[in-house]
Amino acid sequence: xxxxxxxxxxxxxxxxxxxxxxxxxxxxxxxxxxxxxxxxxxxxxxxxxxxxxxxxxxxxxxxxxxxxxxxxxxxxxxxxxxxxxxxxxxxxxxxxxxxxxxxxxxxxxxxxxxxxxxxxxxxxxxxxxxxxxxxxxxxxxxxxxxxxxxxxxxxxxxxxxxxxxxxxxxxxxxxxxxxxxxxxxxxxxxxxxxxxxxxxxxxxxxxxxxxxxxxxxxxxxxxxxxxxxxxxxxxxxxxxxxxxxxxxxxxxxxxxxxxxxxxxxxxxxxxxxxxxxxxxxxxxxxxxxxxxxxxxxxxxxxxxxxxxxxxxxxxxxxxxxxxxxxxxxxxxxxxxxxxxxxxxxxxxxxxxxxxxxxxxxxxxxxxxxxxxxxxxxxxxxxxxxxxxxxxxxxxxxxxxxxxxxxxxxxxxxxxxxxxxxxxxxxxxxx
Amino acid sequence: xxxxxxxxxxxxxxxxxxxxxxxxxxxxxxxxxxxxxxxxxxxxxxxxxxxxxxxxxxxxxxxxxxxxxxxxxxxxxxxxxxxxxxxxxxxxxxxxxxxxxxxxxxxxxxxxxxxxxxxxxxxxxxxxxxxxxxxxxxxxxxxxxxxxxxxxxxxxxxxxxxxxxxxxxxxxxxxxxxxxxxxxxxxxxxxxxxxxxxxxxxxxxxxxxxxxxxxxxxxxxxxxxxxxxxx
Numbered sequence: 001x002x003x004x005x006x007x008x009x010x011x012x013x014x015x016x017x018x019x020x021x022x023x024x025x026x027x028x029x030x031x032x033x034x035x036x037x038x039x040x041x042x043x044x045x046x047x048x049x050x051x052x053x054x055x056x057x058x059x060x061x062x063x064x065x066x067x068x069x070x071x072x073x074x075x076x077x078x079x080x081x082x083x084x085x086x087x088x089x090x091x092x093x094x095x096x097x098x099x100x101x102x103x104x105x106x107x108x109x110x111x112x113x114x115x116x117x118x119x120x121x122x123x124x125x126x127x128x129x130x131x132x133x134x135x136x137x138x139x140x141x142x143x144x145x146x147x148x149x150x151x152x153x154x155x156x157x158x159x160x161x162x163x164x165x166x167x168x169x170x171x172x173x174x175x176x177x178x179x180x181x182x183x184x185x186x187x188x189x190x191x192x193x194x195x196x197x198x199x200x201x202x203x204x205x206x207x208x209x210x211x212x213x214x215x216x217x218x219x220x221x222x223x224x225x226x227x228x229x230x231x232x233x234x235x236x237x238x239x240x241x242x243x244x245x246x247x248x249x250x251x252x253x254x255x256x257x258x259x260x261x262x263x264x265x266x267x268x269x270x271x272x273x274x275x276x277x278x279x280x281x282x283x284x285x286x287x288x289x290x291x292x293x294x295x296x297x298x299x300x301x302x303x304x305x306x307x308x309x310x311x312x313x314x315x316x317x318x319x320x321x322x323x324x325x326x327x328x329x330x331x332x333x334x335x336x337x338x339x340x341x342x343x344x345x346x347x348x349x350x351x352x353x354x355x356x357x358x359x360x361x362x363x364x365x366x367x368x369x370x371x372x373x374x375x376x377x378x379x380x381x382x383x384x385x386x387x388x389x390x391x392x393x394x395x396x397x398x399x400x401x402x403x404x405x406x407x408x409x410x411x412x413x414x415x416x417x418x419x420x421x422x423x424x425x426x427x428x429x430x
Numbered sequence: 431x432x433x434x435x436x437x438x439x440x441x442x443x444x445x446x447x448x449x450x451x452x453x454x455x456x457x458x459x460x461x462x463x464x465x466x467x468x469x470x471x472x473x474x475x476x477x478x479x480x481x482x483x484x485x486x487x488x489x490x491x492x493x494x495x496x497x498x499x500x501x502x503x504x505x506x507x508x509x510x511x512x513x514x515x516x517x518x519x520x521x522x523x524x525x526x527x528x529x530x531x532x533x534x535x536x537x538x539x540x541x542x543x544x545x546x547x548x549x550x551x552x553x554x555x556x557x558x559x560x561x562x563x564x565x566x567x568x569x570x571x572x573x574x575x576x577x578x579x580x581x582x583x584x585x586x587x588x589x590x591x592x593x594x595x596x597x598x599x600x601x602x603x604x605x606x607x608x609x610x611x612x613x614x615x616x617x618x619x620x621x622x623x624x625x626x627x628x629x630x631x632x633x634x635x636x637x638x639x640x641x642x643x644x645x646x647x648x649x650x651x652x653x654x655x656x657x658x659x660x661x
Contacts, residue, residue, distance in 0.1 A: 229536070229537055230444055230447070232537045233444070233447055233536055233537035233538075234444070234446055234447050234450055235537075236537050236538070236539060236540065237447065237450040237451050237454055237540045238450055240454050240539065240540035240541060241450065241453055241454050241457070241540075244454070244457055260539065263537075264539075267537055271535075299653075300651055300653050301626065301629065303653045303654040304609055304626075304629070304653075304654065307654045307655070
């Protein structure tokens, strides 16, 4: 469900409130019209000319009857006035000069005085038949509900049409933020010719640009590391020759040891850097594998490297088939286990579980863990704990993190409740 | 002097490295030739194939080391050591799976390369002196005289190292052979940390056997120790 503060709700509520207000105003106007229909001024304006005409004829000695009106013998025409409803009384002679007294018994009577040109006073009475007040019908619960539902549906539809492409854009930008830069926007948004279409193509351009930047950064890292290896290989052989000559001459070779040692460090660093550069963009081919089997293989492999250590496994899943890039997957697990072996004593536990959406591989050690404030930074390249006395470049977890993301999964580090570091590697099932 | 010393051919596109390596290895008594491409290596071998060992770099322009290896394997019977890019596991595995006798990550310590060269030469030199014997187990017959392994009538296609792995494991069937011992006996060198070549050889043998024994793994991994061939 959308957050209450979302654009959708703001638009929707504003629009709905607008419509409800509009309906309210309209109802008010109708009410007003209904009221004015009965006001003396309005009635005298409408019936005045007709009454004046009849009075003028009366003073000339001509009595006009309704029949004459109905037979069309009278030439006076008034669209506003209906002579059937009109009764005129001569106030001085106390007699009705037009119309029928019964007209006075109509439920709504409006009287207005008329003074003729001769100065005689008359009283006109218009009996208005009961008209249906339109409002009572509009204020029934059904009518109100209908109005509310109609405006709600209309507002919802309109808001949806307006905000839906924005939500799509938002989702797209979010996935860009998570690193899926190669993802392109769907054609429907790009083909729009309005501001949203412009925004969509701008976002697309931006993501291509960022992708290019990142690619060139990766490429540079890879190229530099790669190019460094050739002179390093020569340096290593040259050092070997120098050592041979020194040995032949019976000279001290302590410095040659040092040369070789530092060359080895450089070598290892370059290998790690190359791996880091490759991990992110080189997902490689995907194969269907059994997670359990693959984990066993990796753990066996690691156990060979550290025969004095105990690596426990605990698989609560029997069959977990998944299509992944095998080298990347085993790289994540390998680096996590390697990290655990390197920075802790005691046993290391590798477990496999599942929840509804993910396979969860956990690597736990019995070490001291990582101070909470540094835990976030551990996946950044060249981050090492200050207290560390063990050799390393601080690239292992960083490579694991990138490999996990490249697989579409995630890697989270936290200190276990039992002490030690607990690395959780989640891989989506589909 | 030259007739007695063993002849090496280095195939690497880095000419300066070739020169340095050649100087280093010559100093230890080898007769070293160098070429800078796979194409040149093939044409040289066509004229003169009397080399005792080839050292081939995987990363070369033109014919890469991985493409060169099967060509050489199909025409000449000369042991090959592959120099692979460091940290590029895929190349490493492929190199071994295509039947290189050993591999070494480059840049490498020249002493390490020398040790590997000597180990491979010792291994291939031993072949003729080994006492002919054969072992039969689970229908697999390993003949160390003819260096042939057969299942029933069918011949198993194995490289020298793979044959030795199978032979050594079957000799000690029922007991665990440690990775150190296996590396020593098969590759004639010490096992170093993070060295997985013996495991790759074992897994190649496993794959070859699996074609005939689908339902069971005759070679069992004993975690942290080594491998065991089922009795």
